[in-house]
Amino acid sequence: MGCISLEKWKELQEKYGKPLMGAAIGIVVVILVILIYCHYLSGHLVEANQNVNELRQQIETLTQENDALKLENEELNEKVSILSDTVNSKVKEEEEREAEIAQAYIPTGFPLKGTATYKEEETTLDGQPIAIFEAASGTAVIATAQGTVSSIAGNAESGYIVMVDHGNGYYSVYRNGAKPEVKEGDEVTTSTELFTIDAGHEQLGYQIIENDAYIDPLSLMEIYG
Known part of the structure; x- marks a missing residue:
């Protein structure tokens, strides 16, 4: 090259x-x-x-x-x-x-503080249901529920009637010849004594009014179921 x-x-x-x-x-x-x-x-x-x-x-x-x-x-x-x-x-x-x-405030209690005998043969008064109990002298009659004493009627000769208003349509009525130990307007409980059974007044008549009508008091009483 x-x-x-x-x-x-x-x-x-x-x-x-x-x-x-x-x-x-x-x-x-x-x-x-x-x-x-x-x-x-x-x-x-x-x-x-x-x-x-x-x-x-x-x-x-x-x-x-x-x-x-x-x-x-x-x-x-x-x-x-x-x-x-x-x-x-x-x-x-x-x-x-x-x-x-x-x-x-429902009257289901027993109206006597102590024992009593129930008189089965007497169940009405003037055509209305009633329970008649017989108790010994000295036995206290007590309110069957809380409420207010709405009226007290009668006298020593004819007997006294104490009515308790329970404020719910129920009234309980207690009939006895002893002098009432409460007055109208008193607030009561199941321990409040309304009467004390004395000699000659051993019977207690007990009634219940429900919504303006009398009913058998035993139907509400707890001791009777």
């Missing part, structure tokens, strides 16, 4: 130099475009990564807040449950108390 002469080199340069230069410039331009595009993509990727990280942080924060709200909700539900149980218990206690109070 020989050396290329100067003239030959110039000839080759004139023939191929410009196309090669153009190709080189084109390659450089393409490389620059690729580099610019890569830089552009790189910037977008960085921004996208930042957005992803921010979203992850938001998700983590929301998750923590959600967990806190769940815990708070559980605590509130527990408090509501406790409060509901307390309220239900109080309501039940109040209902039971009201039932006890209502029961205390």
Whole structure:
């Protein structure tokens, strides 16, 4: 192989130099475009990564807040449950108390403090139901439920009648010849003594009025079931 002469080199340069230069410039331009595009993509990727990280942080924060709200909700539900149980218990206690109070005003008790004999052959007075009891002298006649003495009638000769209003449609009526130990307007309980049986007045007539009608007093008396 020989050396290329100067003239030959110039000839080759004139023939191929410009196309090669153009190709080189084109390659450089393409490389620059690729580099610019890569830089552009790189910037977008960085921004996208930042957005992803921010979203992850938001998700983590929301998750923590959600967990806190769940815990708070559980605590509130527990408090509501406790409060509901307390309220239900109080309501039940109040209902039971009201039932006890209502029961205390129903004349279901026995009208004598002590033993007595029931006279089965005498069950009506002037066509109305009555229970006649015979007790020993000194036996106390007591109210059969809480209430108020609404009236006292009669006298020592004909006998006395004490009527107790129980405030619920019930009245209890006590008939005896001894002097009453209460007066009209007195509040009475099942321990209040209305009479004391004395000699010559050993019988007690006992009646109950329910809603303006006389009923068999034994139907309410607990001692008789």
